[in-house]
Amino acid sequence: MVRQMNFNNVSFLSSYGRLSQIPPPRRIEIAFSGHSNVGKSSLINKIFNRKSLAKVSSTPGKTVTVNFFDFENLYIVDLPGYGYAKVSQSEKLRWAELIEGYLSDTKRHLGLVFQLIDMRHAPTKDDILMINFLIESEIPFVVVLTKADKLNKTNRAKRLEAFKSEIPYFEDITTIEFSAATGEGVDVIKNIIEDVAGDEFSPGDMQ
Numbered sequence: 001m002v003r004q005m006n007f008n009n010v011s012f013l014s015s016y017g018r019l020s021q022i023p024p025p026r027r028i029e030i031a032f033s034g035h036s037n038v039g040k041s042s043l044i045n046k047i048f049n050r051k052s053l054a055k056v057s058s059t060p061g062k063t064v065t066v067n068f069f070d071f072e073n074l075y076i077v078d079l080p081g082y083g084y085a086k087v088s089q090s091e092k093l094r095w096a097e098l099i100e101g102y103l104s105d106t107k108r109h110l111g112l113v114f115q116l117i118d119m120r121h122a123p124t125k126d127d128i129l130m131i132n133f134l135i136e137s138e139i140p141f142v143v144v145l146t147k148a149d150k151l152n153k154t155n156r157a158k159r160l161e162a163f164k165s166e167i168p169y170f171e172d173i174t175t176i177e178f179s180a181a182t183g184e185g186v187d188v189i190k191n192i193i194e195d196v197a198g199d200e201f202s203p204g205d206m207q
Helices: 040-047 089-104 125-136 153-166 186-197
Strands: 010-016 028-034 066-071 074-078 110-118 141-146 175-177
Touching: 028 040, 028 089, 028 186, 040 074, 040 110, 040 141, 040 186, 074 186, 089 125, 110 125, 110 186, 125 141
Parallel strands: 028 074, 028 110, 110 141, 141 175
Antiparallel strands: 010 066, 066 074
16 A cells, blocks of 8 residues: 655755765655756645745746755655756756766666656757656656646647657656646645655656
8 A cells, every 4th residue: 555645744954066965875766857947846845735845936047956855754856957048058067967967876766757847838958858868767757747727728738749749758658737826736746756655666657
């Protein structure tokens, strides 16, 4: 039986600006990845019923560290938003090292990555690179289509049809339509997190 988790039982643990600062793994980790301003912080706050657990900003590129949160027997990991153009090349390289270095560390107990994509638009080049990286690295992941409330039923259907040709293996990937405004998709995400925590998660189910 999948355990029931208390999604209010979460707290900020620490932030790391360099890969070398991240401590060795001690628990299963669930990471959240996505383009700058895709809504990662809003999603994390919605899942855990908080207003400011993860800092929300109207300025893209606000999350510039790997942020760890303590949640029962898991660590929730908020990765820096990628793809923001208005930063220096050296800063872009630092973010890339953080994200790729974290995800490439085979010693980490990475149970799942929630890969966020703005449902209103075609995925960016960086989104596709990330999805291909996750597939090639055999890292279990699901795609969360954020800001779903911004689309009416007709436009949603059009975007879902377009994703079939825009995202590699889209029809084989588990996808969740999500809205921080309405709460759509929250229960599905919580159930997946509980599956990971309960050791009933199978990577093959997610890809």
